Amino acid sequence: MNTVRRIVAASFLALAIVPAPFAQSKTVSSSDPRALAIVKVFEEKLNVTGLDVTNTFTLVQKKAGEADRVIQIQIYRRDSADTFTLVFKYPESEKGKGYYRNKDDLFLYLPSTREFVYRNRKDDVGSTDVRTDIFGKSDVTAQYWANLEGVVKVAKWDTDVVRLDARQLDVAFPVQKWYVRQTDGLPVKVESFSASGTLLRTTYYLDYKEVTPGRFIFTKLLATDALEKGQQTLLTNENISTAKIPDYTFSKAFLEEQSR
Amino acid sequence: MKRFSKSMIASALALAATTVLFAPLRAYAQEPGGTDLAAFEADLFAGESGTSPAGFSTVPTSTFSDVARTDYLVGGTVVAQAVAYFTSDLDSMTALSDISGKLFAKVSVPDYGALYIAYNARHAFFQAHSGSGAPPVAVDPYSPAYELAELHYSFDVAKVLFVRIGNQLISWGPSRIWSPVDFINLQKADAFSSIDLRVGKPGLRLHMPLPRSNAFLFADFANLVKDGGGGLTYGDPLESVNIGGRYDFTAGSFEFGLTGYAGKNAQARFGLDASGRLLGMTVYGELALRPEYASYGYSAQASAGFSRTLDELKRWTLSAEGFYNQLPVYEQIPLYQGKFYAYAALSASELLSSSLSTTLSVISNLTDLSYSVKLAESFSFPRAVPFTLSVSFAGGGADKEFTRFAGDRAFSVSMSTRVEF
Numbered sequence: 001m002n003t004v005r006r007i008v009a010a011s012f013l014a015l016a017i018v019p020a021p022f023a024q025s026k027t028v029s030s031s032d033p034r035a036l037a038i039v040k041v042f043e044e045k046l047n048v049t050g051l052d053v054t055n056t057f058t059l060v061q062k063k064a065g066e067a068d069r070v071i072q073i074q075i076y077r078r079d080s081a082d083t084f085t086l087v088f089k090y091p092e093s094e095k096g097k098g099y100y101r102n103k104d105d106l107f108l109y110l111p112s113t114r115e116f117v118y119r120n121r122k123d124d125v126g127s128t129d130v131r132t133d134i135f136g137k138s139d140v141t142a143q144y145w146a147n148l149e150g151v152v153k154v155a156k157w158d159t160d161v162v163r164l165d166a167r168q169l170d171v172a173f174p175v176q177k178w179y180v181r182q183t184d185g186l187p188v189k190v191e192s193f194s195a196s197g198t199l200l201r202t203t204y205y206l207d208y209k210e211v212t213p214g215r216f217i218f219t220k221l222l223a224t225d226a227l228e229k230g231q232q233t234l235l236t237n238e239n240i241s242t243a244k245i246p247d248y249t250f251s252k253a254f255l256e257e258q259s260r
Numbered sequence: 261m262k263r264f265s266k267s268m269i270a271s272a273l274a275l276a277a278t279t280v281l282f283a284p285l286r287a288y289a290q291e292p293g294g295t296d297l298a299a300f301e302a303d304l305f306a307g308e309s310g311t312s313p314a315g316f317s318t319v320p321t322s323t324f325s326d327v328a329r330t331d332y333l334v335g336g337t338v339v340a341q342a343v344a345y346f347t348s349d350l351d352s353m354t355a356l357s358d359i360s361g362k363l364f365a366k367v368s369v370p371d372y373g374a375l376y377i378a379y380n381a382r383h384a385f386f387q388a389h390s391g392s393g394a395p396p397v398a399v400d401p402y403s404p405a406y407e408l409a410e411l412h413y414s415f416d417v418a419k420v421l422f423v424r425i426g427n428q429l430i431s432w433g434p435s436r437i438w439s440p441v442d443f444i445n446l447q448k449a450d451a452f453s454s455i456d457l458r459v460g461k462p463g464l465r466l467h468m469p470l471p472r473s474n475a476f477l478f479a480d481f482a483n484l485v486k487d488g489g490g491g492l493t494y495g496d497p498l499e500s501v502n503i504g505g506r507y508d509f510t511a512g513s514f515e516f517g518l519t520g521y522a523g524k525n526a527q528a529r530f531g532l533d534a535s536g537r538l539l540g541m542t543v544y545g546e547l548a549l550r551p552e553y554a555s556y557g558y559s560a561q562a563s564a565g566f567s568r569t570l571d572e573l574k575r576w577t578l579s580a581e582g583f584y585n586q587l588p589v590y591e592q593i594p595l596y597q598g599k600f601y602a603y604a605a606l607s608a609s610e611l612l613s614s615s616l617s618t619t620l621s622v623i624s625n626l627t628d629l630s631y632s633v634k635l636a637e638s639f640s641f642p643r644a645v646p647f648t649l650s651v652s653f654a655g656g657g658a659d660k661e662f663t664r665f666a667g668d669r670a671f672s673v674s675m676s677t678r679v680e681f
Contacts, residue, residue, distance in 0.1 A: 065642045065643065066642065072539065091331065092334070092335075093680070093681070095333070102510070153298075154301055155301045155302050155304065155305035155306070156302070156305065156673075187303070187307070204301070204304055204305075206304065206305065222304065228614070235419075248419055251415075251469045252469050253419070253467065253469030253473060253474075254420060254469075256417075256422065256464060256467070257419065257422065
């Protein structure tokens with residue numbers, strides 16, 4: 001019997017004594033006012049607070065050696081209430097799945113089991129290179145320390161490079177670099193890094209649409225995976241509308257109804 | 261008596277391990293645009309506004325329509341597997357290969373709601389036993405077994421109240437393995453099964469979404485129809501229909517649930533559960549109480565667990581769960597037979613190769629001290645059928661929970677693939 005106890009105890013001990021979370025290399029603990037000003041400008045331009053936004057995202061994922069994967073999602077977004085609802089429309093296998101965010105609470109709805117699963121913001125959308133935290137109101141300064149890292153040319157534009165270091169655990173990436181166009185203050189490129197400095201993903205904002213004076217929504221975005229060479233996701237944003245969305249749309253019940 | 265050579269089996273396992281460890285790494289494709297980042301970016305932004313980058317010109321768009329229409333959906337999940345059990349002395353072997361799955365069809369009609377039907381099906385391909393001991397009972401290899409899994413009709417009332425009537429499964433409670441607050445389903449969910457082949461319960465479910473919360477009511481019709489010896493007869497609803505209710509709400513980063521279940525001729529049950537994020541971990545727990553009723557004594561059940569990624573790339577995950585079951589006599593079903601249980605697992609995705617995922621887990625009935633240790637390796641090579649190979653070892657003494665089927669210190673090897681469509 002003692003042998004049995006030892007085996008059971010050793011098994012649990014072996015699984016309990018695992019490496020602690022890898023040490024974070026983050027040492028930054030303050031923000032540069034000039035970087036904060038740049039962040040504030042593009043957040044102002046991209047935050048459509050006060051407007052309801054309805055649009056259709058089409059994501060095309062290219063992966064080496066595999067057929068292209070296409071996902072289409074209907075988006076309902078109300079930044080003033082810090083809420084959004086995503087409903088998968090295509091392909092059929094994903095149809096009915098959706099996300100509902102209410103402030104910090106993010107739920108994934110699974111129609112196959114008809115259950116809501118609590119998720120954090122780090123979720124990928126349909127296993128693509130696009131994260132759920134690109135939807136909804138941007139709140140970079142609450143989540144990251146911001147500092148300037150010079151001026152770099154991206155394609156034909158001079159861009160200010162703003163480095164963001166995470167202030168909290170629950171973010172998509174510990175470190176990001178935003179390349180913000182000097183001509184209009186809009187980001188054109190975002191590099192996402194691990195805490196140790198490994199480049200994980202690069203996102204290019206290829207095009208924007210001005211939905212109201214001074215307010216923009218991106219219409220085309222390309223995300224490239226730095227770890228899986230050749231893996232890219234193109235996101236096309238169409239059918240953009242700023243008409244009032246019924247309150248009911250921002251509820252778990254709406255997601256469940258969409259899957260019926 | 262036929263014996264399997266230990267050296268032969270050791271060689272086979274070593275060969276399998278070598279195959280796993282030295283599996284070819286995925287051949288990386290070249291990044292479109294080459295390695296010259298500046299040229300790549302110049303090309304990327306060179307197009308007219310509204311055009312797509314090279315390689316994405318064939319993107320299908322506008323496949324979605326806002327026009328309400330009747331939707332038909334047919335699909336399923338099927339698992340094909342082969343498993344072999346060996347006794348510790350290698351003097352006996354039992355092997356089984358079968359296919360099992362859940363197939364469903366659904367039609368949604370605007371303004372009327374949706375009809376959903378699902379069937380479970382199983383069919384054995386290979387049933388073999390060799391060596392000592394009585395052979396297990398086999399199933400007919402010419403007739404697949406099937407049963408109704410779910411059949412229900414759902415609709416809403418002015419988008420305020422959502423109704424589902426029929427045979428259905430209910431998902432209440434956040435725990436992964438032990439779910440004390442699941443008072444309604446006929447069977448407990450098997451967290452270690454690749455597919456949920458439970459049968460739904462007849463009933464009426466009402467769901468009312470509220471601000472930051474949800475209210476559910478379930479009228480349980482399972483005991484309504486009686487078998488009086490001369491066939492099935494209608495039952496008295498006041499005597500036989502039990503009622504379950506649940507209210508869940510979010511507070512901070514946590515979701516809480518309050519659950520109850522009672523009936524005129526049923527032991528009442530009350531449950532509390534919570535799940536959310538804490539200190540970088542996903543944590544959850546459930547507590548269920550059953551007050552004394554007729555010949556049934558008071559009992560309590562509780563489970564708690566967590567899951568945490570250990571590295572910034574989210575490749576290593578540690579998870580664990582524990583279970584307290586005050587009166588095991590109530591639950592003569594697997595994983596509910598002992599008073600205390602514990603489970604722990606360490607998972608690694610893309611270990612050694614992006615095509616591999618590994619999980620080492622241990623589960624133990626701490627009451628009878630039987631246990632099972634399992635190493636599972638999932639393979640997903642390009643242009644090949646993805647599959648999972650696992651090796652399990654069960655011990656702790658003869659005729660205990662984890663050794664009752666194959667014996668003490670027995671091990672098993674299994675291979676399976678899961679198809680979703």
